Amino acid sequence: MYKLKYLLMSFGVALIGVLCISFTAVKSNAVSNNVYDLSEWQGTFTDNQVKTLKNEVPFVILRVQFGSAYHDKTFAHNVALMKKYGVPYGVYSFSQYTSPSDAASEAKTLYSRAPEAKFYVNDYEQQTVKSGGTNAATKAWVEALRPLVGNRKILFYSYQSFMLTHAAEAVSSYDGYWLAAYQTNEPQREHVLWQYTDHFYSPALNQYVDASVLTQKNSSWFIDEPNENKKPSKPSKPSKPKSNVTYTKESKEMTMKSAEKYNFYNHVPGNNHFSGLHRTHYGHTFHGKNVTVDMKATINGRTYYRVHENGKLLGWINQNGLGPHISYSKVNMHKKVKRNSHYRFYNHVTGSHFANIRVTATGHQYAGKTVHITGRATKDGWKSHYYKCYYKGKLIGWIYQRGI
Template sequence: ITINMLYATIIVATTFFFILMGGSLVTSASSTSPLSIPDLSEWQGSLTASEVKKLKSEVPFVILRVQYGSGYKDLDFSHNAALCKKYGLKYGVYSYSLYTSPSDAKVEAKDLYERGINASFYVNDYEQQTVTSGTTNTATVDWYKELHKLAPHKRILFYSYNSFAQEYASTAMKDYDGYWLADYTSVQPTGIDYYLWQYTDNWYTSALGQYVDASKEHLKNTSWFLSSRPISYKKVVYPSKNGYDIWNNLMFTSHGGVTITGKHQYYEARYYYNHYNGRKYYSIYKNNKWIGYVNAKSMTTLKSGLMSQTIKIIKKNQIIWGNLFFTQKLANTSNYYNDLFSVKYYYNHPNGSVYYSLYNGNKWVGYVNKNNVTVK
């Protein structure tokens, strides 16, 4: 990424290391100042294995250029990306955008995805007005929509300097998952929402022995960039192991307790995240209250058993539930007293009770405690 702007050199020296313990990744930093994150292209040359290994200990991740428009593929991207993958250096990718229309924007986005398919996140680097057909905002939104369709669980960022972004893509950039702001100043910009700040084109990386463009995280952390978006799950889970950490964030810097097995120890896993450490984490809730993040390996998902029976409601004033986290009441059994329903599934709930999934023909009615019905 190249922009002709005023810059000041800022060199940030911090230590960032990972410790794997207790089934969880613990992250520690020696300073509150974020690490510099380089973005690299063929201008920095073909990396060596030694350089990539050194980069891994120097930065949290890198951002690699894939293309200059669709027509020009970065000469060193494939080689550099392969080395990053081999040695575990996480990377995002960007396309220097030259699209001329909404349809052309979709092509550029698709090319970026197909050429950088193993990337942790994607960036539309839009800093040159090239749209000649349709509106720039429409083209920039269509770029996002196309890539989001191809990579629905990965973050997609918009990059530019603010004056250009506001003039040409002020509406479109709001559709993106985040803004990467280019502003080569010694004082961090305020009054703008952004998640990466490219603060210099003159940061010295000792791993490569040269000066490069560099950015800092702002408002979001490394996990946000490198892990998946939240993926809807909405299932009952319960601890299968004691003592697994429950975290308040996915950088594992704030502890929220540990898992405990036993009756009534169950949660709603509303979402899960494919974390960049290679593990899956549930975002768990209890009675609509968020509890934290927990390693999926420590939990068991409640599964259904097949059943084909006709039952009759025999108790009044009992709840028919809309879910098995018991946060949604659908009806009262008094409304269906002595009525017949078919049961297709049953659940041995971790609260100690059995629940039937009721149907009236093909219409689902809800979940009812087995003790409130009799089998015909």
């Protein structure tokens, strides 16, 4: 949204062209598929712009603040026009919290500035936490906001590698994950909204904007009014409750993470259609093992997978206990690290099953240097790679290919 836009500009004009071609169908039906996130960078809107915008998108997402100290200069004006012309809107905070207590304060400030929003977003894409732990702070943000917003949705926004590194545990506390990934194919990572470009032309606003696409959820999921104020209906005869879980078929290989403490269960935890929930296997028994997934279940913003190992059913496990299957191969090549690279080197491929994944070096430390690449890793479903790099015989670590 802010930093991310500049972080991902290295994709280049060529990729933007590809995105424009790939989403021709989306553009032709923009009113039902595309969603813009807007801030003071898009300026102060006019009445005619917002009246036209209403027929262009199902809703918009407006930035309210940068941390809690800085409020968006155009928000008050623009949100008044959204209300005037009936354009539904959600809001987001570009978070800068430094601790759990600071995160809670930022969330409350966001609500005080936008109490009528349809939904709320924690845009956390820049590591600022200095004490208390990032996962704890990110969870404190949603927990402080939850009592204030009732049944309205609360989302977490970031790009995948940052989320996995800094907030993988806390994200499950949110109603959904808004995933930023500027690429042609929709990411496999679970998400409710996908931001795919920062270069989508809006005829109503007469400028290029950040755009996300609705593929996993329809617009009503985000903006429908909560049911908490509706009058209760007359009691009916008791019946067996319908399943509150959404199931979809899957067919993919994944790897058990080595540091997570999730276990397997006979059915999805929290499913009100079944009784007798019990653990079938300890997750740590299979750490590092490759497993197959044949079913996905979603309940209250959490995702579970039904897992098999060598044809044997293990049970249902929280998605955070699994990582993508990664194929490794040996290579022998030399490449230069980009001079303006924002990517970092890690002791393991980010998102892999290994415990204690950490930064070993930054891209700018080796900017312009030629490194020796001896290994290549590819996550299932990805066309891009990670490279294992050495410099003057010393192992630096693994880096995403766009960093070199």
